[in-house]
Amino acid sequence: MSLHSESTPKPTSGWKSALKRAWPTIRILLSIGLLWKATSGIDWHAIFESEIQMEPWWFLAALISATTACLCGGLRWAILMRRSGFQGRIRSYILLYFSGALVNQGLPSTLGGDSYRAIAATHLNNAGSLTGKKDLDEELHHSVDLEHATPRLRLSFTMVFVDRLLGLAGNNLLGGIGLIIGGATLAAWGQDLGYLVTGVMIFSGLLIALGLALTPTYNLFIKILERFQMSSAMPGIKIAFSWPYNVGQACYAIAIHCLLIFTFFCCLRAYGVVAPIASLMIGLPALSLLLMLPISISGWGLREATLSSVLALWGVNQSITVLASISFGAITIVSVLPGAYFLLKRK
Secondary structure (H helix, E strand, C coil), rough: CEEECCCCCCCHHHHHHHHHHHHHHHHHHHHHHHHHHHHHHCHHHHHHHHCCCCCHHHHHHHHHHHHHHHHHHHHHHHHHHHHCCCCCCCHHHHHHHHHHHHHCCCCCCCCCHHHHHHHCCEECCCCCCCCHHHHHHHCCCCCCCCCCCHHHHHHHHHHHHHHHHHHHHHHHHHHHHHHHHHHHHHHHHHHHHHHHHHHHHHCCCCCCHHHHHHHHHHHHHHCCCCCHCCCHHHHHHHHHHHHHHHHHHHHHHHHHHHHHHHHHEEEEEEECCCHHHHHHHHHHHHHHHCCCCCCCCCCCCCHHHHHHHHHHHHCCCCCCCCCHHHHHHHHHHHHHHHHHHHHHHHC
């Protein structure tokens, strides 16, 4: 299945081609540099001499929490896909969601795995098996041109995008609430920023719901979807953004991010440190936004540098924060290992 335009591609200039080839190496070096910067200030001798009372059971709680968060995210995406006309099993979409999260562990942002699950989902049959594996391999190894893609592939990417928007809404709402609670510690304008972020997110949600409720704008949405041969996307969009589903979706998205916050809280507790919840409600959502940028490999280095700086404002030991952050990254990898099922099955 070809996903490209038939027109001859424009030649890439020399410096752009060189930058494109060098960019993966640059990201790796940047990730290593950030991780070195975050760990260079750790006094390992002082940590070992302090005889930290580690509690390994908190790592197990963190693993359960991280796995549950991914499971809940996968369930949301599976329901969106089913409502949009895809006939795969709920279990298959959840496993595919785990696969996308696992793919992200080796990529510079959290968006590469989204493309993987969007493409692979179009090859799921009713029995939950992948079909057309040769075409699937070809699609996964070439850039996707949605303008010339099949309607089914565009629909799949649309539902992944809707799922992403719901996750982003929950992340921003939780971050806004965190700023309202503890933003004054961050900066004098921190609390005001929290009210602004929360207000903008609520207003945006109500505005979209109003657009879906009013006949003229609803018909406009339908015409736009029909133009791209994606009219079947409307049931998924409605269950995501129409009233009163949007309230439930917002609460569900916030709950998923709360599980991730609890995961990091458990990592800190494993090293005998208790961080204020408000600090985590500010630090983790901000980190989630940064991880969408292709700055480092799967957030390594960036995560440690960001969280150690933020939590230090609440008096949390930076060395312990870095250790907890590294543990958080390792637990995240372990929690998405069920996604290896589809990756190995495709091989």
